Amino acid sequence: MLLWWGIFVAASPVLEGAEYLLIFGPLFLTLLLLFVSGIPLLDASADKKHGHLGAYKFYKKTTSPLILLPRGVYGNLPGWCKTIFLYELPLYNRNLPQEDAVK
16 A cells, blocks of 8 residues: 555656656555455454454454554554554454353
């Protein structure tokens, strides 16, 4: 995602007129990764497969879904900061399902 945005930014000084429509490439890719095929699908499948493991719960609580940060830094950030600056949106299903009380 950052590569496509970098290419657009690097090419922007020479773009003229309708060539600025090229922004739809990185914008479309970003929307796909954030809302459709990237983070939501990957999180949902990983939750289904590993959601019952304690180590996975710890990993999910301390690991950023998009922007790489050290676990100690990310784990201590407030929720509003994660949402605004790191694009951790509520639809990413970051909360794992609770285990059944009776098995």
